[in-house]
Amino acid sequence: MSAWILLRGLARERRHWARLPDRLRARGLIEEIVCVDLPGSGEYAHEHAPTSIAATTDFVRAQLAASGRAPPYRVVALSLGAMVAVDWSQRFPLELERLVLINTSLRGYNEPFERLRPSAWPQLARAAWCWHARTRRRAESAIHTLTCRRIDEREADLAAWTAIYESAPPSRRNAFRQVLAAARFHGGRSAPCCPTLVLSSRNDALVHPACSAKLAAIWGATLIEHPWAGHDLPHDDSAWLADTIAAWVGNAWTVALPSASA
Structure with missing residues (x-):
C-alpha cells in the first residue's frame, strides 16, 4: 500500500505539520503517513543542507529506502518541499503515484518577484537577523506574520515553534543553503506523470498565488485556491486541507467550503 510522504518547506520540520497527519487519518486516508525532514532541518538539523534540489530529493529517497519503505509513494x-516533489516526479516518475503541491513556485515558470514577493523582504530580514536562540521568539514572530493569517492561537504557536527550534535548531547557514537551492532549481518542462493537485492560498504574502495558477495551467493539473489562508496553509486551515486532499483522492468533488473567517 502506497505511503503518504509529507515534505515541509524552508527551515521547517515534521512537527510544523501539527494537526494535519491526524486530520488526514480522520478523513479516511488509510495508508501510512510519513513526515520526512529535509536535510538541515528537524531530525537532520546536523546535516549540511544541499545547495541543489536534486541532492535534497536524493536524500529523502535514501531515507525512505533505509526505513524499508518502497515506492510508489x-x-x-509545501513550498520548498514541493520543489523536491516536482524534481522527484520528473527524474523518477515511476516512484510517485500522486502529488499534492502547496504554495510553490519554479524558476522558468514564475517571475522572481512572484516567487518571493518584495513585500516579504522586511520580515525575512528580521527572521534572519533574529535567528539565534536568545532572539528566537522574535524570529518566529516574523515568520508567523509573514506566513500565517490565522492568529487566534498566535502565542501558543510562537511558544511551540520556539521550543521546536530549541530542540533541533536549524542553522542560519543551512537556511541560506536551502534558499539557494530553491532559487537555482529550474523545473523541467514536462508535467508530472501522476495525478497532481495544486493548492494555493489567496493571501499568501511570501509566494504569489499566481505561481500555483501558472503551474496548474501549464501542466493541466487541478487547481484549488483557499480564500483567506496565508503561505502556511497547513497551519491556517488543516481541516480544509485534509478535506480537500481526501475528496480529491476519492474523486468526490463535493469539497466542503472553508470558513470565510480565520
Whole structure:
C-alpha cells in the first residue's frame, strides 16, 4: 500500500505539520503517513543542507529506502518541499503515484518577484537577523506574520515553534543553503506523470498565488485556491486541507467550503 510522504518547506520540520497527519487519518486516508525532514532541518538539523534540489530529493529517497519503505509513494509537499516533489516526479516518475503541491513556485515558470514577493523582504530580514536562540521568539514572530493569517492561537504557536527550534535548531547557514537551492532549481518542462493537485492560498504574502495558477495551467493539473489562508496553509486551515486532499483522492468533488473567517 502506497505511503503518504509529507515534505515541509524552508527551515521547517515534521512537527510544523501539527494537526494535519491526524486530520488526514480522520478523513479516511488509510495508508501510512510519513513526515520526512529535509536535510538541515528537524531530525537532520546536523546535516549540511544541499545547495541543489536534486541532492535534497536524493536524500529523502535514501531515507525512505533505509526505513524499508518502497515506492510508489503519494506526496503532500509545501513550498520548498514541493520543489523536491516536482524534481522527484520528473527524474523518477515511476516512484510517485500522486502529488499534492502547496504554495510553490519554479524558476522558468514564475517571475522572481512572484516567487518571493518584495513585500516579504522586511520580515525575512528580521527572521534572519533574529535567528539565534536568545532572539528566537522574535524570529518566529516574523515568520508567523509573514506566513500565517490565522492568529487566534498566535502565542501558543510562537511558544511551540520556539521550543521546536530549541530542540533541533536549524542553522542560519543551512537556511541560506536551502534558499539557494530553491532559487537555482529550474523545473523541467514536462508535467508530472501522476495525478497532481495544486493548492494555493489567496493571501499568501511570501509566494504569489499566481505561481500555483501558472503551474496548474501549464501542466493541466487541478487547481484549488483557499480564500483567506496565508503561505502556511497547513497551519491556517488543516481541516480544509485534509478535506480537500481526501475528496480529491476519492474523486468526490463535493469539497466542503472553508470558513470565510480565520
